[in-house]
Amino acid sequence: MYLSKELRRGLSILLLIGAFFAADFFGLFSRLNDIFYDQFTLATPGPKEKSQVLIIEAPANLRGAYGEATWRHILTEARSKGAKKVVFTFYPNVSREFYVEAKAKGDVLFGRAVIPSTFDPDKKVFEKVPAAAAGLSLPSGAWILPSSHSATYHEQYLSVDVNGKAQDSLTTATLKSLKSGVTIPKGETFMLNFTGGVDRAPVISIELANSGGLIDELVRGRTLVIGFGTPLGAPGLKIPGGRGAELSLVEYFGYGLDTLLTTGAPTNAQPWVTALLLVMVTLVPYLIRNLFDQGQFVVVNSIFAVAYVAALGLLFATLLVFSPVATTLLTHLVIVGLIGQWKAVDETQAVRTLVIESSVNLHKRVFPTSFVDVDEHWSHVISVVNQLLDLERVIFLERIPGDHRVREVIALNCSIEDINELRRDYERAPYSDAIAENGPCLVDKRIFMRPREDIVEAQYLVPLIFSGEMLGFWAFTIDTARIEVTPVFLSMVKDFTAQISELLYRRYYRQLSAEGTGLSLAKNPAHANIKELDRTISLLNRRLSQLEDVLDEISVATILYDLFGQVIQINQSMVALSEEVGVAPHNLTALDFIMTLTGIDLSKARRHLSEVVLNHRSVAFPITAGAAGESLTINIYPLLHREQERSGGEAFQIQGILCEIWDVSEIESIYQNRERAFKELLASVATVGKSLLTETAESRATGSKGEATLDTVMAKTREMVDMVERVEKKIVPDEEGRSFARAIPVDTHEALINAIKLAGHDLTAKKVTVSFDTPERRAMALAAPTALPEVMADILRALSHTANTSGEIEITSRGSSGQVNFSFFADGLGLSPERLQEMLYQPDTFGDGFAALGQDIETVRQWQGEMLVTSEVGHGITVNLSLEAIH
Numbered sequence: 030m031y032l033s034k035e036l037r038r039g040l041s042i043l044l045l046i047g048a049f050f051a052a053d054f055f056g057l058f059s060r061l062n063d064i065f066y067d068q069f070t071l072a073t074p075g076p077k078e079k080s081q082v083l084i085i086e087a088p089a090n091l092r093g094a095y096g097e098a099t100w101r102h103i104l105t106e107a108r109s110k111g112a113k114k115v116v117f118t119f120y121p122n123v124s125r126e127f128y129v130e131a132k133a134k135g136d137v138l139f140g141r142a143v144i145p146s147t148f149d150p151d152k153k154v155f156e157k158v159p160a161a162a163a164g165l166s167l168p169s170g171a172w173i174l175p176s177s178h179s180a181t182y183h184e185q186y187l188s189v190d191v192n193g194k195a196q197d198s199l200t201t202a203t204l205k206s207l208k209s210g211v212t213i214p215k216g217e218t219f220m221l222n223f224t225g226g227v228d229r230a231p232v233i234s235i236e237l238a239n240s241g242g243l244i245d246e247l248v249r250g251r252t253l254v255i256g257f258g259t260p261l262g263a264p265g266l267k268i269p270g271g272r273g274a275e276l277s278l279v280e281y282f283g284y285g286l287d288t289l290l291t292t293g294a295p296t297n298a299q300p301w302v303t304a305l306l307l308v309m310v311t312l313v314p315y316l317i318r319n320l321f322d323q324g325q326f327v328v329v330n331s332i333f334a335v336a337y338v339a340a341l342g343l344l345f346a347t348l349l350v351f352s353p354v355a356t357t358l359l360t361h362l363v364i365v366g367l368i369g370q371w372k373a374v375d376e377t378q379a380v381r382t383l384v385i386e387s388s389v390n391l392h393k394r395v396f397p398t399s400f401v402d403v404d405e406h407w408s409h410v411i412s413v414v415n416q417l418l419d420l421e422r423v424i425f426l427e428r429i430p431g432d433h434r435v436r437e438v439i440a441l442n443c444s445i446e447d448i449n450e451l452r453r454d455y456e457r458a459p460y461s462d463a464i465a466e467n468g469p470c471l472v473d474k475r476i477f478m479r480p481r482e483d484i485v486e487a488q489y490l491v492p493l494i495f496s497g498e499m500l501g502f503w504a505f506t507i508d509t510a511r512i513e514v515t516p517v518f519l520s521m522v523k524d525f526t527a528q529i530s531e532l533l534y535r536r537y538y539r540q541l542s543a544e545g546t547g548l549s550l551a552k553n554p555a556h557a558n559i560k561e562l563d564r565t566i567s568l569l570n571r572r573l574s575q576l577e578d579v580l581d582e583i584s585v586a587t588i589l590y591d592l593f594g595q596v597i598q599i600n601q602s603m604v605a606l607s608e609e610v611g612v613a614p615h616n617l618t619a620l621d622f623i624m625t626l627t628g629i630d631l632s633k634a635r636r637h638l639s640e641v642v643l644n645h646r647s648v649a650f651p652i653t654a655g656a657a658g659e660s661l662t663i664n665i666y667p668l669l670h671r672e673q674e675r676s677g678g679e680a681f682q683i684q685g686i687l688c689e690i691w692d693v694s695e696i697e698s699i700y701q702n703r704e705r706a707f708k709e710l711l712a713s714v715a716t717v718g719k720s721l722l723t724e725t726a727e728s729r730a731t732g733s734k735g736e737a738t739l740d741t742v743m744a745k746t747r748e749m750v751d752m753v754e755r756v757e758k759k760i761v762p763d764e765e766g767r768s769f770a771r772a773i774p775v776d777t778h779e780a781l782i783n784a785i786k787l788a789g790h791d792l793t794a795k796k797v798t799v800s801f802d803t804p805e806r807r808a809m810a811l812a813a814p815t816a817l818p819e820v821m822a823d824i825l826r827a828l829s830h831t832a833n834t835s836g837e838i839e840i841t842s843r844g845s846s847g848q849v850n851f852s853f854f855a856d857g858l859g860l861s862p863e864r865l866q867e868m869l870y871q872p873d874t875f876g877d878g879f880a881a882l883g884q885d886i887e888t889v890r891q892w893q894g895e896m897l898v899t900s901e902v903g904h905g906i907t908v909n910l911s912l913e914a915i916h
Contacts, residue, residue: 075225
């Protein structure tokens, strides 16, 4: 039979109440309740009534030292001072006449000890009375040690089962003999009232009682309780709340008697009261569950829990009624947790419904299809490899679930039948060799793919492993010449392997989760936060429409690609420009689009696109396609994830590739005019210099005086002419024209200052200082103005990691023939040449600092400069940077 959700939950709550009530009834929470009882006793002020009991305590180790004279004196004093009753918790060592007189007067009671039977330890019997009291039937009561609760004592017996018969305890016998009208509680035990501490009932020693201490104020109207204290070395009775010292048995008895004579005994709440409390603490959270969100619900119910404890404490302080606080509090907390879980489930279901129903169209419009959701995910993987790596042949294999074999799934530039290895068992070579290598493994012993006749290829096999999970293998071949000219190739393959493995891993487990978890969709989400989410999504829809309109209005031609090179968004300016230059961007990948516009070859385009994806660097190229007279550049940027927005299914740190096309015709015209003017100036200077040389030569020919001076002038003039000619060659554009991507004259001193600022965090972290000389004349060199400070900063970062702590990086600059040279030196342990090369060209074996230097060496080479990194073990590392100078 189907039950509605609310009915099922209501029945669950009733069952929970019943379970806690039964657990409390059978005492499962007694220890926890006793803790609260102790704390309530400690926090409650004592009663205002005067104590009705005077306790006279004798040392336990002197039990036989007190004779009849002592006891008779105390008894006589008590009668003369108006004591109501004298209670001996034992039978004193006196004559028969003492007992006869006590019985005759009727104002004395005796405690008769209850001990285990000699024949049956589980049976209790009375201790024999002394011979002097035998046969007198003296008024007495059972004297027995009370039972403890959680190591504390707060109950006393009213009756005791002695030899199978219920006998009055000494407390009950005393109350009956007093005829004070005090109602004796029902049951075997009663609870003592220790509120206010242990100073309420006066306690005097027997020595003081014998030496005149029994004064009228202490004795009159009270019941005297006489007994022995705790033996030396034995523990006393610990009372609730830890008030004062531990009590002896006679003190504990006196406080119990005083409880019934003055305040009455505290009582436990009736079962129906407990049941009502449990229903209340359950019903309140259930009724208010929809008034608050999850966090507020917890806070409000925490306040209620404190209020429950305070109310029950107040009930104890005023009426001496103790309710099961621990049971009530535990029930409340469990119910709150259960209802909170139900709220979370309801909200999650409602959110899922809302997100699925309201954001499907939004997701299609704004976000690219996630890798974990596409059907042809291997096609996406091979697309990335094809765009960013210049490989000859590529084959991917995936693991067969539940087996140690793999199967081929997709190939590039070849056929799957090209595989020469037939076993497909990754526990055997060459797969096991690749797993052991845990990286690109050169397959040279057992050829994996059938060799080609037209090219010499190196074959590699790479395991795809993430978080210890074997996912498959990546087999590829590459022209051996490519490896020699690309020292960082294997490092790039490792980076790609890590990213692809993570993508496959997340897809695999996302699909497992989706298959095992169905979405339960709520049809009518009613919570305020759900409605707020609905409003937020609607606002996001409007905002995205606005952003699309804004993107279309931007004059800069812009196109956004996803990681796999597919178009995500394109503005109208880009559409118009694409039509003008005759390309269709929707039908081209990012790689194809760049090659079509710039005319660069496939290898170079891949290298620069890899720079964008892996190193997050921006690149720019001049556009060769376009109308005559136009100068266009394409700038390519990585669109990085914000850390908090990065989804769990995306391994790469970028979410797209942004391409912008800028019309720099006007700017380039300004630079051309400036260069033209500068060229004319140089030409004028050269003309003057040549004229000066001519005149000087004619003077020498005619034998004029001052030949030495003329020689000097002539030498300097020739130097000037040479310098002008050199500058003209370096600054004036060549026949192919000049673009902003090429090196231009840069102030090297300013670049160094900026580099120190960029590397400031790393230098401060290592407490490394920088010292450098400043030449009188600032040197100008050919470099990219934005990249040169970055290159110098990379050098400083790398050296800071290897320098001695609190050390120094020394920078010296000098000029030589046609060059500006910088030397960076950091004193440290240094490295061997082999280790240094490994750090530069296999960056994942060391760190980002030296990985950047490996890239910077290639960058500097493009500026016609040179960067050399050397190291001497035990001395330090030196980086020499040489750039072409502008004199």
